[in-house]
Structures are given as C-alpha cells and as structure tokens.
Amino acid sequence: MSKGGISVDKMQPSGGVLHTKSAMRPTWLNRIFAATYLTSIFALLFHHCRNIISTTDSTTDRTTTSITIIMLVADLVLAFMWTTRQAFRMSPIRRQVFPENLTVEESEYPALDVFVCTADPYKEPPIGVVNTVLSLMAYDYPTEKLSVYVSDDGGSQLTLFALMEAAQFAKRWLPYCKDNNILDRSPEAYFTSHANFSPAKHNQIKVMYERMKMRISNVVKRGSIDGYVPDEEAPKVFAKWNSTPGFTSQNHPTIVQVIMETAIEKDNGNLMPNLVYVSREKSKFTFHNYKAGALNVLLRVSATMTNAPVVLTQDCDMFSNDPKTPLRALCYFTDSKMDPNLALVQFPQSFHGIDKDDIYSAELKDLIVHNGSGMDGLLGPSYMGSGAFFRRNIFFGGPGSYIPAQSSEISPRHVGNKSLNSEEVMTLAHRVAGCNFEAQTKWGSEIGFRYGSLVEDYNTGYRIQCQGWRSVFCTPVRPAFLGSSPITLHDMLNQSKRWCKGLLDVTFSKYNPLLFGVRYMKNFIQAICFGHYAFWPIWSIPLMIYSFLPQLCLINSSHDIFPKVTDPWLLLYVFLFLGSYAQELIEYVTYGSTAKRWWNNQRVWMMRSISSFPFALFEYIQERCGISSFGYNVTSKVLESEQSKRNAEGIFEFGVPSPLFVPITMAAIINLWALVRGMKLVILRNESLEDVFVQMFLSGFGVLNCWPMYEAMLLRKDKGKMPLKITLISTSLVWLVYLVSSSAF
Numbered sequence: 001m002s003k004g005g006i007s008v009d010k011m012q013p014s015g016g017v018l019h020t021k022s023a024m025r026p027t028w029l030n031r032i033f034a035a036t037y038l039t040s041i042f043a044l045l046f047h048h049c050r051n052i053i054s055t056t057d058s059t060t061d062r063t064t065t066s067i068t069i070i071m072l073v074a075d076l077v078l079a080f081m082w083t084t085r086q087a088f089r090m091s092p093i094r095r096q097v098f099p100e101n102l103t104v105e106e107s108e109y110p111a112l113d114v115f116v117c118t119a120d121p122y123k124e125p126p127i128g129v130v131n132t133v134l135s136l137m138a139y140d141y142p143t144e145k146l147s148v149y150v151s152d153d154g155g156s157q158l159t160l161f162a163l164m165e166a167a168q169f170a171k172r173w174l175p176y177c178k179d180n181n182i183l184d185r186s187p188e189a190y191f192t193s194h195a196n197f198s199p200a201k202h203n204q205i206k207v208m209y210e211r212m213k214m215r216i217s218n219v220v221k222r223g224s225i226d227g228y229v230p231d232e233e234a235p236k237v238f239a240k241w242n243s244t245p246g247f248t249s250q251n252h253p254t255i256v257q258v259i260m261e262t263a264i265e266k267d268n269g270n271l272m273p274n275l276v277y278v279s280r281e282k283s284k285f286t287f288h289n290y291k292a293g294a295l296n297v298l299l300r301v302s303a304t305m306t307n308a309p310v311v312l313t314q315d316c317d318m319f320s321n322d323p324k325t326p327l328r329a330l331c332y333f334t335d336s337k338m339d340p341n342l343a344l345v346q347f348p349q350s351f352h353g354i355d356k357d358d359i360y361s362a363e364l365k366d367l368i369v370h371n372g373s374g375m376d377g378l379l380g381p382s383y384m385g386s387g388a389f390f391r392r393n394i395f396f397g398g399p400g401s402y403i404p405a406q407s408s409e410i411s412p413r414h415v416g417n418k419s420l421n422s423e424e425v426m427t428l429a430h431r432v433a434g435c436n437f438e439a440q441t442k443w444g445s446e447i448g449f450r451y452g453s454l455v456e457d458y459n460t461g462y463r464i465q466c467q468g469w470r471s472v473f474c475t476p477v478r479p480a481f482l483g484s485s486p487i488t489l490h491d492m493l494n495q496s497k498r499w500c501k502g503l504l505d506v507t508f509s510k511y512n513p514l515l516f517g518v519r520y521m522k523n524f525i526q527a528i529c530f531g532h533y534a535f536w537p538i539w540s541i542p543l544m545i546y547s548f549l550p551q552l553c554l555i556n557s558s559h560d561i562f563p564k565v566t567d568p569w570l571l572l573y574v575f576l577f578l579g580s581y582a583q584e585l586i587e588y589v590t591y592g593s594t595a596k597r598w599w600n601n602q603r604v605w606m607m608r609s610i611s612s613f614p615f616a617l618f619e620y621i622q623e624r625c626g627i628s629s630f631g632y633n634v635t636s637k638v639l640e641s642e643q644s645k646r647n648a649e650g651i652f653e654f655g656v657p658s659p660l661f662v663p664i665t666m667a668a669i670i671n672l673w674a675l676v677r678g679m680k681l682v683i684l685r686n687e688s689l690e691d692v693f694v695q696m697f698l699s700g701f702g703v704l705n706c707w708p709m710y711e712a713m714l715l716r717k718d719k720g721k722m723p724l725k726i727t728l729i730s731t732s733l734v735w736l737v738y739l740v741s742s743s744a745f
C-alpha cells in the first residue's frame, strides 16, 4: 500500500493532447463596452456632484440635498461593484480535457483520497450521504488506490450505521456498475432514472437498495440503532456512544472506524476501496472551525492511513455524476508541461431538482460558471468547497517552501504501509483527530484548509493563490457532480447570510483582498476578483436605497430625485440600467441558461441584498462584539414532499415566520403603495407624468419583482404562504417608516 509514494508530477504523457483552452468571446467587444460604460458612470457621478453643489448653493431644503447625497452614495457603490465585476470579464476562457489521451498506466495513477463532510443526520439524511459515498467509491479508478473518508461533525451513530450498510451494499453495487458500464453511480439517481428497466439482476439490486434504504430510514426515524445489527462487529463499534456519558455532537471523544479496508474485503473476488468513518473529538471548550476544521482532521487522519497525493473534497450531498471524473483531473496533474504550481482542479457545482425557471437562482450560474471561467483565464477559479481535486502537498506551504507538519507521520511525504486497522495506525489516527492537536500549530493559518471565515472555500482558495498556487476550472458537458440546493426561500436567504458573514470575516481581516491580495497575488486583476466577493455584502447599500427611497419620495410627493423624462441626462440612467441588465442577460444565455432564469436571478440578487446581507452584517457585528454567537447553519437537504412539489412548480416557499422575510415584504408593500400613489397623482391630480415617470418606473419594476410576494400575502392558502405575522410586522414597519419620512419632507 505505498500510495503515498507516487509523485504526481513525475508522470509523462505521450500521444495526443490532454487538455486545451480557448478564449471565450471577443474580449475586445467587452472592453469597448466596459470603456463606454465607465465613461457613463463618470458622467453620472459628475451630474450628481453638480446637483449637490447647486442645491447647497440655493435655498433648496436640507431634505433634497440629503436625498441627492444618498443617491450619490448608492450610485458610487453600484459603480464600485460594477467596476470590480469587470475583472471576471477580462479574459474568460473555456477548457477541454481528453482523458482518452491519458497514456499513464493505471498502475501509475496516483492514489486518491476522497473527503466527504457531513454535519447533521437530520438536515443531511444519512441515505443521501450513503448515495454520495457509494457514487464516489464506484469511480472508474483503480480500486486499491481509492479511499473514501467521511467526516461526521454530527457525531451520529445513525450516519455510521448507514455507512456500514452502504459498505455491505457496495459489494454488489460496485461490480454491477462496472460490469454494466453505468453512468449514474449514485443508486438513488440510477434507480430513479431507470424506473422501468427490468433485467433480473437490476431488480435484485434494486430490492437490495430499497431494503437498505428502509433500514436506514427506520433507524433515523427512531433516532437510535437499537435492535439493528448489521454485522457481528457492530455492537463493539457502537459501544463508543454508549460508554461515553453525556455524548453529544458537541462533546465526545474521537471516533475513527475503518468500515472497509481494501486489503481485506475480497468478496466475489472484487476489490473494494477503503471506507473510513471519522468523527473528530469535540469539546465545549474548544472552537472547531466548522468545515475547515473537519477537513483538516481528514487531511491528517488520511495521512496516517493512505496519504494519497491527490485529495478530492465533497459535500455530503454532492454525488458523482460521472465515474470518469478523476481521469479528467489527471489530465492536468499528470501533464509534465502543466504549470508546476497547479494546486487544484475545480469542477463546477451543479444541482439536481432545480425547478424549470430556477426561482431561487440555485443554479448559481453567475457565481460558479461565469466567475469561474473568468478567473480561469487569470490564476484560476477559487476553491468552491466541493468537487475540487487538490494535490496534497499544497496544504503544506507555498510553491518551493515546505512547512513541516508537527510529526512526520502526517507529512505528505510519509509513506504508509501498515494495515489501516493496525493498532499503531489507529492510535495515531485518534491522536491527530483530537481537539488539542492543533493548539499552537500552523494548522488553519499556514497549513491545511484556512480558518477564520465561514466560507472556508473562498478563504482557502484565495489564500493559497496568494502563496503562489494556481488552479484550473474543468467544466465537462456532463456535470461531474450533482448536489442539492435550498428549496425554501428561508433556506436560500439563510445560506446567503452565512456566505455573506463568511465574506465579511475576510473583508475585515488583514487579508482583505484589496489590501493584501493586490500586494501578494501574482495577478492584480485576480485580486480584484477576490475583492469583488469580499465586498459582495455592500450590494445591500444601493439596493436598500433604490428599493425604498425613490418610493418614499413619491409617496410624499417629492419629485426632484431623478431627471425628468425630457431631460437628456435621463439617457444616462437608461443606458446604465439597460446596459448592465442586457449584458448580464446575454452572458446568462451564453453560459447555457435561459432568460427566465436570468430574470429570477436578478430578483434573488435583490432579495439577498436587502435581506440576507443586512442581517449578515448585523450578526457579524454582534459576534465581533461578543454579544452572541450564531455558528454555522447547515443547509437542509431534506426534501419535504409538499415543499418539493411547490418548488417544482416554481412557487415561492415562505411558510416559516422568518425575520429574513421582513425587509422584502416591506419593499413589496412600499413599491406597490408608491406605484398606486403615482397613478393617483397623474390621473386624479393632473400631475405631469414627465415628473414622476422615473419613480413610477422604479416602483413598477419593484412591483413586478415582488409579484410572488403579493400572492403569498393575500391569495395563497397553502402552507408555504407568507405567515400573517410577517405581513403584520412588515406593514407596521412600513407605516413607521412612512411617518418618519413624512416628517422629514
């Protein structure tokens, strides 16, 4: 088992090309547009400033001046975000790989350690974890070189039980997949897409799968494994839970369980990959660094066992959708002509079960594919948390500067040759998964996945690029992985809130990309890309202003906020608005999405900006001041049937009385109010449409975006409608805001 011994860099392909890259679109066109747009931005800012000067000179009241200043702030932030966003548009590229041209012998493939993280058996059902694990174990990759490590931050017997079941099932499933050349290697995906398929062998396996699923679901429903004994070893394994008084997910000793070991499992002459369960030690007195902490424990535990030179990180819901994926990564890792500083091959995250028009913008086309391809033309995409093949050694220092780990057994150079279950290996594995192992070490700061941010992926990707590593983006036509995405609005907003807090962690640290990145990164534009993310939360400033201020002005009969329709300056607004919207739309469609999905994406961007982002800031401040601590809210992967049904029909799911809904409900009410008020002014009071047109247009645009909100508040009867409580709170707050505003006007 000298898996650690093979160096990834030394293999030489001969024959056809392994990968190509090409520029994505006429960048010159893009640059001309950018220059024109930028000029218009400056013109607009000039216009604003002139307005402010003229209003302060004359007798204009204070309110008008303040409004003009606030609008200037909004436009300044929009201009900043637009400008930093151009970094992604400077040189997007598309890559292709040709795994069929790999000439390296299978026996020369590097070993691969796969890391799967899970954290909560109730939000992340063990059957989902099992499907992910099985799909990865079934990779078309030399079995003896493949190991799957599962980190369970939930410290749950249910998850371990499910994995033990999976191991039994794998003995039939893996050979079945390989013999029949099946593409869907997650059994759930396979049996769903082959519902009417019925050869005897297929049916036999299907029955086995259904039985396993039933056993796992029963155990989860009861919350305990009592009564179910998968094999004679089981009682000993689960004794660890029972023998520890006060065992909780937040307080328990290390559990490392080798569920299956390559060298031993040879049922039917089939070799099986290693499968190891790890639940790191937890204590109330130590901070665990969430997923980054879990991944670092896996880095070390796997080092004591197989120490593969290539590691793949996966979320527990991201199952493999293509068994040849590791070979695609090898196209880069085994190419001797490739930049030696290549650290990771990132596959985009793709999702299954998204409704046709993607109301929650779960596809994340702009963030993942657009921005990924944009950065790929610079130093490479950021690490995206899942679907990333890393070279293990990059976790131990920058190119050419090796930082030794505190013991040689966990260094990437260590060659393990003992049985995983041997006492020596197990003792060490338990030790490196302990709470205090990292105390006073460089883990999380210079070694391993980086700590200090809730978005450990962005943070780690950014920091390793600052050290000089780079990455490539691999976007095969058939998605390499498929995962689940939030199916309720609350989950979606909550997830963006967490991302946003994670970004703020980086923004307000010494590693802020616009201060640190621009100095240390090899590419200035790349630093701007990371900077754009770091400032993602400030979208909330202009969006809050544009969703409320012009509307309040209209309600209070104040119309000096925008140029009149006849004023040529208005053309600037029109160009800036249409220009950026059209550009995004074109990009959305070019990257293989639809216009309706783009429309929904811009709505979600607004919702996030006025809800998740301000809440994130608020929580972030509370945490920094030590007032409260919110932790990591794991996204639920449970598919509740009614919710899924509404989701499939593209109906928004409110349902729970979440404070996150308050700002968007307020925006919905104010925009409708302003629109009605505007119409009344024009129709009944003969106000000239010219004066109020822009404000009415904005309110109308708001109303159009808020359409599902009115339905949810007034028309719907199902469980996913807007809770009355939120409607009442929002209405009262709108009234309050109105009273305050009317006293100012």
Ligand SMILES: O=c1ccn([C@@H]2O[C@H](COP(=O)(O)OP(=O)(O)O[C@H]3O[C@H](CO)[C@@H](O)[C@H](O)[C@H]3O)[C@@H](O)[C@H]2O)c(=O)[nH]1
Pocket: 117, 118, 119, 120, 124, 151, 153, 289, 290, 291, 294, 314, 315, 316, 317, 349, 384, 385, 386, 454, 455, 456, 457, 458, 495, 499, 632, 633, 634, 635, 636
């Ligand atoms: O303390 C923790 C918290 C989370 N997780 C795992 O982290 C993964 C991601 O969590 P999830 O709740 O699904 O977060 P998402 O926001 O959906 O995940 C996206 O965003 C994360 C943070 O940026 C990335 O880590 C993920 O890869 C990316 O898919 C899951 O497998 C969890 O089990 C842990 O292992 N330990």
Ligand SMILES: [Mn+2]
Pocket: 315, 317, 484, 635
């Ligand atoms: Mn997720």
